[in-house]
Amino acid sequence: xxxxxxxxxxxxxxxxxxxxxxxxxxxxxxxxxxxxxxxxxxxxxxxxxxxxxxxxxxxxxxxxxxxxxxxxxxxxxxxxxxxxxxxxxxxxxxxxxxxxxxxxxxxxxxxxxxxxxxxxxxxxxxxxxxxxxxxxxxxxxxxxxxxxxxxxxxxxxxxxxxxxxxxxxxxxxxxxxxxxxxxxxxxxx
Numbered sequence: 724x725x726x727x728x729x730x731x732x733x734x735x736x737x738x739x740x741x742x743x744x745x746x747x748x749x750x751x752x753x754x755x756x757x758x759x760x761x762x763x764x765x766x767x768x769x770x771x772x773x774x775x776x777x778x779x780x781x782x783x784x785x786x787x788x789x790x791x792x793x794x795x796x797x798x799x800x801x802x803x804x805x806x807x808x809x810x811x812x813x814x815x816x817x818x819x820x821x822x823x824x825x826x827x828x829x830x831x832x833x834x835x836x837x838x839x840x841x842x843x844x845x846x847x848x849x850x851x852x853x854x855x856x857x858x859x860x861x862x863x864x865x866x867x868x869x870x871x872x873x874x875x876x877x878x879x880x881x882x883x884x885x886x887x888x889x890x891x892x893x894x895x896x897x898x899x900x901x902x903x904x905x906x907x908x909x910x911x912x
Contacts, residue, residue: 826874
């Protein structure tokens, strides 16, 4: 959507592990999102090595970005590189933008806060209401891309500037009020 390119593939971990993975997904997200028939898609998917090689082709020379991609304990790049190492494949070292780190450090510097924002909180503040469920990979990837765009196009700075000038000690409350005001003005124009 909206000019973003997305890589989204399933991985076949072997039928027994696929069954366990499906149970976890169903318990976490529900059978309406992951019905029993989803096992067929998992079993028909390619193995990890094939998917990682296609991912490498998709990425090419492009720098990677993600939400919590490179922070200490960061998920995205660490997991991908752990898998690549296990398969004796080259790791990915082009991550240049950790959107969570960029936004958190910027919020903390401007507002004197020490709050880490979740993807959902940051998205609601700087982009708007989520159109889709959180914590489903393709939705989170698109939300991260839109959040990075808001950071790059100055939306985040505009909201932070407004929050900085608001009275009160509750940083998150000031951010919420500034974000609502920003969107009200944007919607009116």
